[in-house]
Amino acid sequence: MGNGTSIGRVRGLGSAKAGPHHWLQQRYTAIGNLLLGLWFAISILLMPNLSYAAVTEWLGSPIPATAMALLIISTIWHARLGLQVLFEDYVHDDGSKFAVLAILNLVSFAAAAFGLFCVIRLALGGA
Numbered sequence: 001m002g003n004g005t006s007i008g009r010v011r012g013l014g015s016a017k018a019g020p021h022h023w024l025q026q027r028y029t030a031i032g033n034l035l036l037g038l039w040f041a042i043s044i045l046l047m048p049n050l051s052y053a054a055v056t057e058w059l060g061s062p063i064p065a066t067a068m069a070l071l072i073i074s075t076i077w078h079a080r081l082g083l084q085v086l087f088e089d090y091v092h093d094d095g096s097k098f099a100v101l102a103i104l105n106l107v108s109f110a111a112a113a114f115g116l117f118c119v120i121r122l123a124l125g126g127a
């Protein structure tokens with residue numbers, strides 16, 4: 001195996017070691033989103049009415065509030081992972097890529113914080 005051929009230069013370099021972790025995170029969050037989404041849909045269908053008071057009372061219980069918080073976190077994390085791959089593939093300039101990924105992280109964090117704030121506020125009885 002000489003160093004003069006293309007395969008000779010590539011052999012032994014291995015992978016970047018970052019792809020499998022990212023891929024697994026996407027799959028785990030997708031499974032979590034599926035299960036929590038089914039729970040949410042079934043819970044909404046089983047409610048007697050969808051008035052604000054009924055939903056607020058339902059979300060005031062610990063189990064629905066916790067599951068809703070997990071749904072928010074999992075959904076936003078899954079979206080962030082997908083958008084990160086999209087931006088890494090299609091934004092080629094290093095400076096722009098850094099800026100776009102930094103903005104993505106800030107927006108993801110802000111969205112998760114807002115969603116959790118709303119769930120906590122409703123769970124603790126705020127109107």
